[in-house]
Amino acid sequence: EDKVVQSPLSLVVHEGDTVTLNCSYEVTNFRSLLWYKQEKKAPTFLFMLTSSGIEKKSGRLSSILDKKELFSILNITATQTGDSAIYLCAVEGLTGTASKLTFGTGTRLQVTL
Amino acid sequence: NAGVMQNPRHLVRRRGQEARLRCSPMKGHSHVYWYRQLPEEGLKFMVYLQKENIIDESGMPKERFSAEFPKEGPSILRIQQVVRGDSAAYFCASSPSKWREYTGELFFGEGSRLTVL
Numbered sequence: 001e002d003k004v005v006q007s008p009l010s011l012v013v014h015e016g017d018t019v020t021l022n023c024s025y026e027v028t029n030f031r032s033l034l035w036y037k038q039e040k041k042a043p044t045f046l047f048m049l050t051s052s053g054i055e056k057k058s059g060r061l062s063s064i065l066d067k068k069e070l071f072s073i074l075n076i077t078a079t080q081t082g083d084s085a086i087y088l089c090a091v092e093g094l095t096g097t098a099s100k101l102t103f104g105t106g107t108r109l110q111v112t113l
Numbered sequence: 114n115a116g117v118m119q120n121p122r123h124l125v126r127r128r129g130q131e132a133r134l135r136c137s138p139m140k141g142h143s144h145v146y147w148y149r150q151l152p153e154e155g156l157k158f159m160v161y162l163q164k165e166n167i168i169d170e171s172g173m174p175k176e177r178f179s180a181e182f183p184k185e186g187p188s189i190l191r192i193q194q195v196v197r198g199d200s201a202a203y204f205c206a207s208s209p210s211k212w213r214e215y216t217g218e219l220f221f222g223e224g225s226r227l228t229v230l
Contacts, residue, residue, distance in 0.1 A: 042222060043204075044221075100169055103156040105153075105155040
């Protein structure tokens with residue numbers, strides 16, 4: 001069974017801090033790893049990673065994948081209160097001809113003033 | 114261009130009743146995924162459907178739960194004889210026919226929150 005483990009489970013930081021969120025996985029027929037941000041409602045897409053060692057960047061957020069060690073990190077620099085959310089990591093595995101996303105439990109980030 | 118529409122947003126049922134959750138995918142999307150999120154947990158895959166076909170239902174409980182995506186109309190997740198443990202947020206996501214060849218983004222609805230009394 002595919003498995004995604006995220007750490008830490010929750011994190012409280014001060015505005016301006018830099019945070020690193022971790023995601024390790026076990027998946028059959030890995031195809032991609034995705035990061036989502038979930039505030040009060042639906043998760044919103046952040047990144048999709050398929051290749052090791054290539055950093056994806058969007059503003060203050062960046063992410064990288066290590067397919068050998070089976071993990072990914074999500075970095076947020078100069079955090080703001082608007083970054084407070086649950087960050088979900090998901091891996092896409094291929095079962096037969098169908099793809100399936102398996103999510104971790106998420107890291108709950110709280111950014112305080 | 115409406116996003117993924119789920120209804121009802123909130124549903125309250127007593128134990129033993131039936132719950133029906135509906136999901137209309139984004140226009141042009143023919144693939145629908147249902148996920149369940151229990152309090153303090155991540156999203157758990159339930160079922161993946163294309164029009165008139167169940168592709169992968171490995172995450173669906175064997176009893177009481179069923180899903181369909183008819184040729185016309187929304188996808189429906191049906192839970193019969195609900196129990197308190199079914200209380201959760203149920204998210205639907207949709208994708209175009211070959212989502213991996215695009216951004217990889219899965220478009221989520223706002224979720225349906227089921228409360229079983």
